[in-house]
Amino acid sequence: MELLIKNGFVYDPINGVNGEKMDIAIKDGKIVEKVNERRAKKIDASGMIVMPGGIDIHSHIAGGKVNAGRLLRPEDHFKDVEPKTAVTRSGVGYSIPSTFTTGYRYARMGWTTVMDPAMPPLEAKHTHEELSDTPIIDKASYPLLGDWWFMLEYLRDGKIEECARHVAWMIKATKGYAIKLVNPGGLEAWGFGRNVESIDDQVPYFGITPREIIRGLCKVNKLLHLPHTIHVHTNNLGKPGNYITALETMRCVEDLADDGKPVIHITHCQFSAFKGDDWRTFESGAEEIANYVNVHSHVTLDMGQVIFTDTTTMTADGPFQYTLYTLSGNKWTNHDVETETSAGIVPFHYKRKSYVHATQWSIGLELALLIKDPWKILMTTDHPNGGPFIAYPRIIAWLMSRKAREATLKKINPKARSRSLLPSIDRELDFYEIAIVTRAGQAKALGLKHKGHLGVGADADIAIYNFNPETMDPSKKYRAVRRAFKRATYTIKGGQVVVKDGEVLKHVDGVTMWVNIQLCEPCEIEVNENLRRRFKEYWTVEFENYPVSEDYLAVSHPIPVKADV
Amino acid sequence: MMVNLYPLKEFRLPVVAECINPDIFHGKSLKEIEALEAWEGNKKKRLGDLFKVEVENTGSDQEATVIKINGDVSRVRRIGASMKSGEIIVKGDAGMHLGEEMRGGKITVYGNVLGWAGSMMKGGTIEVHGNTGDYLGAPYRGSTEGMKGGKIIVHGNVGREAGAHMKKGIIKIYGCAGQFVGFRMKGGTIYVQKDCEARAGACMVDGTIIIGGRIESVMPTFTIEGLRKKVKVEEGEVIEAPFYLFIGDLTENGRGRLFVAKEPNPHLSHYEKFL
Numbered sequence: 096m097e098l099l100i101k102n103g104f105v106y107d108p109i110n111g112v113n114g115e116k117m118d119i120a121i122k123d124g125k126i127v128e129k130v131n132e133r134r135a136k137k138i139d140a141s142g143m144i145v146m147p148g149g150i151d152i153h154s155h156i157a158g159g160k161v162n163a164g165r166l167l168r169p170e171d172h173f174k175d176v177e178p179k180t181a182v183t184r185s186g187v188g189y190s191i192p193s194t195f196t197t198g199y200r201y202a203r204m205g206w207t208t209v210m211d212p213a214m215p216p217l218e219a220k221h222t223h224e225e226l227s228d229t230p231i232i233d234k235a236s237y238p239l240l241g242d243w244w245f246m247l248e249y250l251r252d253g254k255i256e257e258c259a260r261h262v263a264w265m266i267k268a269t270k271g272y273a274i275k276l277v278n279p280g281g282l283e284a285w286g287f288g289r290n291v292e293s294i295d296d297q298v299p300y301f302g303i304t305p306r307e308i309i310r311g312l313c314k315v316n317k318l319l320h321l322p323h324t325i326h327v328h329t330n331n332l333g334k335p336g337n338y339i340t341a342l343e344t345m346r347c348v349e350d351l352a353d354d355g356k357p358v359i360h361i362t363h364c365q366f367s368a369f370k371g372d373d374w375r376t377f378e379s380g381a382e383e384i385a386n387y388v389n390v391h392s393h394v395t396l397d398m399g400q401v402i403f404t405d406t407t408t409m410t411a412d413g414p415f416q417y418t419l420y421t422l423s424g425n426k427w428t429n430h431d432v433e434t435e436t437s438a439g440i441v442p443f444h445y446k447r448k449s450y451v452h453a454t455q456w457s458i459g460l461e462l463a464l465l466i467k468d469p470w471k472i473l474m475t476t477d478h479p480n481g482g483p484f485i486a487y488p489r490i491i492a493w494l495m496s497r498k499a500r501e502a503t504l505k506k507i508n509p510k511a512r513s514r515s516l517l518p519s520i521d522r523e524l525d526f527y528e529i530a531i532v533t534r535a536g537q538a539k540a541l542g543l544k545h546k547g548h549l550g551v552g553a554d555a556d557i558a559i560y561n562f563n564p565e566t567m568d569p570s571k572k573y574r575a576v577r578r579a580f581k582r583a584t585y586t587i588k589g590g591q592v593v594v595k596d597g598e599v600l601k602h603v604d605g606v607t608m609w610v611n612i613q614l615c616e617p618c619e620i621e622v623n624e625n626l627r628r629r630f631k632e633y634w635t636v637e638f639e640n641y642p643v644s645e646d647y648l649a650v651s652h653p654i655p656v657k658a659d660v
Numbered sequence: 661m662m663v664n665l666y667p668l669k670e671f672r673l674p675v676v677a678e679c680i681n682p683d684i685f686h687g688k689s690l691k692e693i694e695a696l697e698a699w700e701g702n703k704k705k706r707l708g709d710l711f712k713v714e715v716e717n718t719g720s721d722q723e724a725t726v727i728k729i730n731g732d733v734s735r736v737r738r739i740g741a742s743m744k745s746g747e748i749i750v751k752g753d754a755g756m757h758l759g760e761e762m763r764g765g766k767i768t769v770y771g772n773v774l775g776w777a778g779s780m781m782k783g784g785t786i787e788v789h790g791n792t793g794d795y796l797g798a799p800y801r802g803s804t805e806g807m808k809g810g811k812i813i814v815h816g817n818v819g820r821e822a823g824a825h826m827k828k829g830i831i832k833i834y835g836c837a838g839q840f841v842g843f844r845m846k847g848g849t850i851y852v853q854k855d856c857e858a859r860a861g862a863c864m865v866d867g868t869i870i871i872g873g874r875i876e877s878v879m880p881t882f883t884i885e886g887l888r889k890k891v892k893v894e895e896g897e898v899i900e901a902p903f904y905l906f907i908g909d910l911t912e913n914g915r916g917r918l919f920v921a922k923e924p925n926p927h928l929s930h931y932e933k934f935l
Contacts, residue, residue: 170803424865425804442804 682746
């Protein structure tokens with residue numbers, strides 16, 4: 096099938112296209128040089144913005160934790176119901192939508208690729224079941240490896256190469272995409288009711304520090320040539336004064352970077368940019384983090400923007416969720432995954448009138464605006480931790496318009512307002528930069544070669560928004576920006592029109608991407624001997640039942656990678 | 661303006677009619693009221709298909725609207741949901757979620773009411789002359805946002821979990837109450853004139869529960885604080901009888917107050933030795 100998108104204002108930062116009027120030709124799900132103009136179906140995009148399909152580097156949309164959140168919160172669902180239509184299935188959910196609703200809502204906004212950032216390896220099958228059930232969008236998942244016993248032991252003994260082989264096996268077994276670290280070392284300590292306070296604290300019974308884990312896995316990542324860097328949720332997350340930990344985490348891998356390429360991704364950085372000694376002296380540490388990031392090139396970040404709404408926080412950081420539960424007094428649940436990781440869930444309401452919540456809102460935007468290079472800071476809400484992903488149009492409006500920020504600033508806690516840096520920041524992102532923080536930058540950070548751009552050969556994932564940048568000023572008409580991004584005029588997934596005027600037209604299956612690591616020499620036997628024995632001792636499942644086979648994925652899309660070990 | 665509603669038939673399927681609300685009826689003509697949308701089972705209906713509607717105009721538009729429902733509407737849900745002003749009078753039984761998230765005005769029912777009456781209400785008054793079902797004034801399952809204001813008066817008995825998650829306001833029950841009165845209560849007052857089933861005030865953090873009749877037992881996570889000669893329910897309603905005062909729920913570090921009448925509860929007298 097051939098498709099021609101005519102006359103749109105194209106924003107394609109990877110290819111340096113900044114709002115030029117041009118046509119995009121699509122054939123067989125890929126972008127091509129040109130198509131037969133008479134035969135091709137045409138879409139008239141004149142007066143509209145054409146961008147690559149949106150990419151989300153960090154959004155909790157599947158897995159045991161998300162499902163537990165759904166069970167914990169029936170009240171989250173009963174007011175937000177999606178009726179079935181001729182092509183879509185019914186569903187529920189505001190902050191933790193059901194799988195189908197997730198796919199439709201992302202597609203409606205013009206997003207086509209979403210990464211689930213926390214998959215406990217033991218629950219990989221469940222995660223992939225839910226990912227396979229999520230329609231339209233392409234997806235992948237990061238296995239949680241920072242507190243996995245084998246990893247801790249290999250890294251303690253300094254066996255980086257063995258560790259790399261083990262990680263290669265893990266990524267293959269879980270059909271994962273990148274190495275995820277959550278509160279490295281802290282989760283293992285949480286198994287004993289403790290936590291780690293800094294990146295140089297000892298993990299109980301393992302004789303290793305978070306610094307060694309981060310550095311070790313960073314080296315492993317380089318040996319394996321994974322497309323994405325290590326994906327780090329820092330220690331001390333959500334605690335006042337933790338911007339120091341975040342800075343130390345970035346600093347500790349500084350020497351591992353070569354030729355200016357990123358080696359670490361700090362995720363939902365807003366939650367790691369708190370200054371102050373306690374909640375009363377709590378302040379924004381965005382400036383310090385931004386200053387560091389502005390002069391270093393080995394790190395990428397994402398925002399973790401807070402939205403004022405009722406949401407459900409869920410992370411694999413069990414000790415943090417316990418702290419949050421004691422702070423909020425809300426209901427909660429947590430879960431320790433056999434020797435691998437732990438997670439917790441707490442419903443949470445971010446209030447404008449709360450000093451801490453309003454400051455958190457400010458920190459996210461400060462980070463995005465103070466970091467000069469948009470390729471380094473990507474837009475997320477850490478869905479659903481900072482707020483549900485359906486709030487992206489609002490964040491885009493805040494980033495693009497000073498007026499939009501001021502409108503919200505007027506309504507927040509006065510103390511937070513007077514301390515916020517936002518009134519002093521004049522910067523307003525343009526559509527080119529928005530395309531970077533929501534698409535191109537995300538694709539680049541993830542190492543997705545065929546996504547996030549509209550060059551020849553790229554996947555034909557395209558979003559078209561009804562906003563004319565020639566006649567309208569986004570900084571003044573921020574409400575129109577919000578409206579445009581809320582309902583994409585067209586979303587094209589793999590060359591097929593799936594959304595028109597915000598309505599889902601077609602159900603297509605997205606693919607599940609995973610990294611197929613090819614090692615230099617076969618070494619599986621050595622890994623397996625050790626593994627088999629330990630599985631018998633510690634796991635409730637047999638080793639043979641553990642790996643996710645490829646036919647388990649609805650549409651499998653392995654990405655081959657050659658490793659150095 | 662006064663609107664009379666007569667059910668046209670005995671409803672067999674659940675009817676969801678949140679349009680029965682004085683704010684929505686206000687200033688509308690008979691035709692417009694009849695055209696309002698309601699659901700019967702999975703079918704969308706007009707209000708006029710389900711009810712015979714009579715409109716009496718009393719002249720001025722300033723006056724609050726009064727809706728009178730004559731007949732059994734026990735299958736009709738969400739009557740008066742989110743209402744802010746005016747009055748609803750039900751002469752018959754009413755269905756679930758009566759006055760859900762109500763903010764003002766008054767609902768009077770001369771009959772029984774099913775579950776979730778006054779659920780999550782924030783203001784106004786609900787008076788029931790019969791019995792009510794479970795979850796009186798309590799939020800939807802799983803939610804922690806309970807009653808935040810207003811007043812509920814029940815002249816009959818109520819079911820379980822009355823006033824769960826309550827934060828503010830008052831619930832007066834002149835009959836008996838089921839289990840878990842004031843479950844996870846955070847504030848406000850619940851008064852039960854007659855008997856009460858077990859686990860009153862479970863997990864309560866703050867607020868007041870007054871039980872005038874017999875209660876099987878007080879939760880072991882409550883501690884006795886003293887004896888009181890009288891208890892004030894609200895302005896102008898004071899009960900002159902000796903009450904045990906318990907504090908709890910200690911598992912939640914709560915400071916809620918549970919008053920239990922001394923006379924009908926001789927089996928609680930062993931607590932007196934701790935005073």
